[in-house]
Amino acid sequence: MSQDLLYSKTHEWVRLANEPAGKTATVGLTSFALEMLTDLVHVELPPVGREVKAGQPFGEIESVKAVSDLYSPVNGQVVEINSALAGNLEHLPEDPYGNGWFIKIKLAGDAGLSDLLNEAAYKKQCEEEQH
Amino acid sequence: MDASLTRTPLYDWHVNHGGRMVDFAGWAMPVQYTSIIEEHTAIRSAVGLADISHMGRLRFEGPGAAVFLAELLTRRVADMELGQIRYSLVTNDEGGILDDVLVGYYHNSHGQPFFMVVVNASNRAKIVDWISAHLPPERAQRPGQEIIWNDISRLWAMFAIQGPRSVELLQPLVDVDLRSMRYYRGAQALILHPAAQRQGCIISRTGYTGEDGFEVSLGAGIAAEVWEALMELGKPLGIVPAGLGARDTLRLEAGMPLYGHELSEQINPFQAGLGFACHLVGYDFPGRDALVQIQKQPLKTVRIGLEMAAGSRAARQGCPVMADGRKVGEVTSGTHSPTLGRPIAMAYVDAAFAEPGRELQLDIRGRFEPAKVVELPFYQRKKKK
Numbered sequence: 219m220s221q222d223l224l225y226s227k228t229h230e231w232v233r234l235a236n237e238p239a240g241k242t243a244t245v246g247l248t249s250f251a252l253e254m255l256t257d258l259v260h261v262e263l264p265p266v267g268r269e270v271k272a273g274q275p276f277g278e279i280e281s282v283k284a285v286s287d288l289y290s291p292v293n294g295q296v297v298e299i300n301s302a303l304a305g306n307l308e309h310l311p312e313d314p315y316g317n318g319w320f321i322k323i324k325l326a327g328d329a330g331l332s333d334l335l336n337e338a339a340y341k342k343q344c345e346e347e348q349h
Numbered sequence: 350m351d352a353s354l355t356r357t358p359l360y361d362w363h364v365n366h367g368g369r370m371v372d373f374a375g376w377a378m379p380v381q382y383t384s385i386i387e388e389h390t391a392i393r394s395a396v397g398l399a400d401i402s403h404m405g406r407l408r409f410e411g412p413g414a415a416v417f418l419a420e421l422l423t424r425r426v427a428d429m430e431l432g433q434i435r436y437s438l439v440t441n442d443e444g445g446i447l448d449d450v451l452v453g454y455y456h457n458s459h460g461q462p463f464f465m466v467v468v469n470a471s472n473r474a475k476i477v478d479w480i481s482a483h484l485p486p487e488r489a490q491r492p493g494q495e496i497i498w499n500d501i502s503r504l505w506a507m508f509a510i511q512g513p514r515s516v517e518l519l520q521p522l523v524d525v526d527l528r529s530m531r532y533y534r535g536a537q538a539l540i541l542h543p544a545a546q547r548q549g550c551i552i553s554r555t556g557y558t559g560e561d562g563f564e565v566s567l568g569a570g571i572a573a574e575v576w577e578a579l580m581e582l583g584k585p586l587g588i589v590p591a592g593l594g595a596r597d598t599l600r601l602e603a604g605m606p607l608y609g610h611e612l613s614e615q616i617n618p619f620q621a622g623l624g625f626a627c628h629l630v631g632y633d634f635p636g637r638d639a640l641v642q643i644q645k646q647p648l649k650t651v652r653i654g655l656e657m658a659a660g661s662r663a664a665r666q667g668c669p670v671m672a673d674g675r676k677v678g679e680v681t682s683g684t685h686s687p688t689l690g691r692p693i694a695m696a697y698v699d700a701a702f703a704e705p706g707r708e709l710q711l712d713i714r715g716r717f718e719p720a721k722v723v724e725l726p727f728y729q730r731k732k733k734k
Contacts, residue, residue, distance in 0.1 A: 257385045259685040260662055278714075280662060282385045282685050283594055285714075304660075 223315070224331070225340035226291040229254075231315060232334060234325075241325040243292045247279070249314050250344045257282040258307040263299045263321060270294060270323060272330030277320070288320065293330040298322040351377070357402035358506045358572040366590060374471040376403040379592040388595035389687045392558055393730075395587035396512035398579055399596055405473030405502045406566060407480070410463040413494030418464055420634050421483060422452060423618065423627040429454040431462065434533045434553050438618055438626050439468075439476060440636030444643050445614035446621065447479060448472040449606065451555060453535050458549055465551060465566070469608045473502060483635070506572030510579070511562030511599075513730075514586045519563055521582060522575070523552060527563070530554045540567060544574035557596060559603025559728055598684050601693060604654060604726030610666060610681040611652055611695055617643050620697065622652050622725070650678060651703045654725040655694040655711070662713050663692035664720070669712040670696050677702045680711065686727060693727050694720070 224232040229251035233244040252258075260280040270276045270290035277288040299321050303310065310318045335343065354377040363370060368379030379400070381388060391397050409418060419426040424437035434453040441447050451467040468476045477500055489496045510519050516527045525538040535553030539545075550567035567575060580588060597607070606612050606621055617640065618627050629641055655664070663685050670678035678698030686693045694711070702709060705724050710717040 256381065256383075257685075260660070262662070280685070282598060282687065283380075285662070285665070 224291070224334040224336065226289060226334060227343065228289040228291075230289060230291045232291045233315075233319075234331075239297075239324065241329070242297065243294065243323045243325055243329075244319050245291060245321050245323060246314055246319045247288070247310075248340075248344075249311065252311045252314055255279065255281045255286065258310060261304050261307060261320075263301075263303070264296050266296050266299060268296045270296060272333065290323065291334055292323055293326040293328055294323040295326070296321050297324045355403075355503075357400050358569045359400045359402065359576055362573060362576060363400065363590075368590075368592060371593070373403060373593060374469075374473075376470060378403055379590075381592040381594040382590050385592075385594040385598060386687045388589050388591040389598050391587060391589040392512045392560055392591055392595065392599060393688060394513070395589075396510065396514040396518050396562075396583055397589050397591035397595070398518075398576070398583065399509040399511070399591045399593075400506070400576070401509045401564070402506040402569075402572070403470040403502075404507050405468035405470055405476065405500070406505060406507065407466045407468065407477070407498060408463055408501050409466065409496060409498045410461065411495040411497045413489070413491060413496040414464055414498075416494065417484060417488075417496050418452060418466070419632065421480065422450070422466075423634060423636070423640075424452070425628045425632065426452060426454075426464070431456055432534050432536055434535050434555055436533075436626055438623060439479065440618065440634070440640065441614055442635050442639065443614075444617045444636040444639035446608075446612045446616055446618060446623075447614060448476050449608060449612055449623070449626075450476075451553070453551070453553055455535060455537050455551055457537055458539075467564075471609060473500070504569055505566045506569050507564060507566045508572075508576065508579070509556060509558075509562065509564050509591075509596075511556045511558040511560050511591075513561055514583075515560075515562040518579060518583050518586055518588065519552075519565070522578060523550070525552065527552075527554075540571070540575060542571075542575055542578050544578075545571050557603075557605060558599035559605070559726060560599070560730055597682075598687055601682055601684055601695065602686050602688055602726065602728035604695070604728075606652070606695070607682060611697075616697070619643060620648055620651050648700050650697045651700050652681075652725075653678075653696055653698055653703050654723045654727055655680070655683075655696055655709065655720040656689070656723045656727070657692040657694075657711070657718060657720045659691040661692050661718050662716075664694040664696075664711040664713055664718075668694070670698050670702075670720075671710040671712055671717060672699075672702050672707075676712075677709070688728050695725070698722075 664683035668680040683694030
């Protein structure tokens with residue numbers, strides 16, 4: 219986890235950046251989520267250009283045991299996907315906040331950031347879920 | 350974890366070793382300790398130890414026991430030799446499957462013979478009720494045909510030792526020669542461990558993984574010590590503890606049905622491919638007459654195996670099976686096969702679409718994915734000569 223990230227209640231992390239084309243959010247899954255999932259075998263990411271809404275599924279991740287939805291933490295449009303992810307799922311837990319990113323979203327005017335958690339609040343939520 | 354769940358004698362060990370505890374048929378059981386794929390692979394290549402103390406175990410003895418079991422189970426019992434184990438079914442009057450069981454014929458250290466019937470944890474209460482209904486006191490006390498039966502599930506723990514190195518692991522701890530024990534045979538044995546205080550156990554060369562191995566029933570009071578001893582002895586062999594998650598992927602690869610998925614009261618043994626477990630001629634048990642009728646008719650739906658291309662999404666229970674845009678069946682179990690590296694599934698489909706090689710589609714959350722009918726099992730171990 220990191221101070222410069224925001225987190226969703228559904229265990230996605232968000233890294234905000236100002237880029238020439240506008241504000242973007244890079245999104246991935248937290249190490250807590252990956253530890254809970256284990257045995258990843260498949261990931262489904264949306265096509266570039268897809269509109270996404272905060273709290274709505276943008277894709278899915280599948281482990282040996284089950285399939286889980288991936289939720290967009292923000293409103294916006296997908297501008298880039300990590301196409302290297304599908305072939306490297308077993309290495310995802312080694313670098314979930316770097317090479318393990320899923321999608322990059324160009325934020326909408328109403329980005330829907332208000333429900334996101336800071337690091338301390340997210341840590342607290344994870345501790346509660348473990349008990 | 351819900352405190353109302355029943356705990357096995359290994360509960361504390363599981364929790365202390367990272368076991369993720371889930372509710373399975375009212376028992377708190379570990380679904381995995383580390384990774385399902387790791388636990389699965391260890392059992393295919395070395396050896397794994399699983400706590401299966403939740404399995405129901407019913408013990409029958411007395412001069413009337415064999416006759417009674419023959420009238421309860423779909424499989425012959427009366428001709429069983431000591432030390433023999435058979436896979437059998439319990440069917441209702443309509444021929445629907447109430448449970449699938451293993452029945453073993455053993456003798457205790459005093460030479461007294463008895464039967465042990467191992468039933469699914471999820472069906473234990475139902476089977477106990479079914480037996481009670483078919484075995485009223487006047488029947489159990491019929492002179493010369495007395496039957497004593499007990500549900501020993503809570504008194505005895507049960508371990509599954511599975512994998513090619515199972516003999517090496519278990520042999521130092523028991524006083525019977527495991528190398529000469531054949532598949533689907535078993536014996537009463539002494540546990541050679543100080544904590545066991547020369548208590549006995551029941552060992553059978555059986556399992557639910559498609560691998561060589563043993564299932565051992567032993568007193569709940571000594572279970573934790575014996576488990577620790579096995580884990581210690583198994584270190585040089587590459588032992589891992591295995592949870593229910595790996596047991597599920599292992600049995601699925603081995604094409605073995607699981608009650609609540611491939612088996613239910615709405616499914617008859619012939620559809621499930623379990624006709625071999627039904628002896629209909631010269632035997633009588635609940636459902637026998639119905640099964641004679643069912644056997645005369647062509648089967649409407651049958652159990653099949655389906656394989657998908659590597660990298661596909663896996664089908665799960667309830668997923669529709671499609672042919673030419675029409676639903677022809679439903680998946681009962683599906684997962685990613687760690688051994689084959691691709692998704693596999695079992696399904697019931699219209700018998701016209703069941704022949705191996707046929708291309709079907711699976712409707713996985715609204716998107717059709719191709720799948721091919723294959724022979725079961727998906728995985729078969731190479732047997733040593």
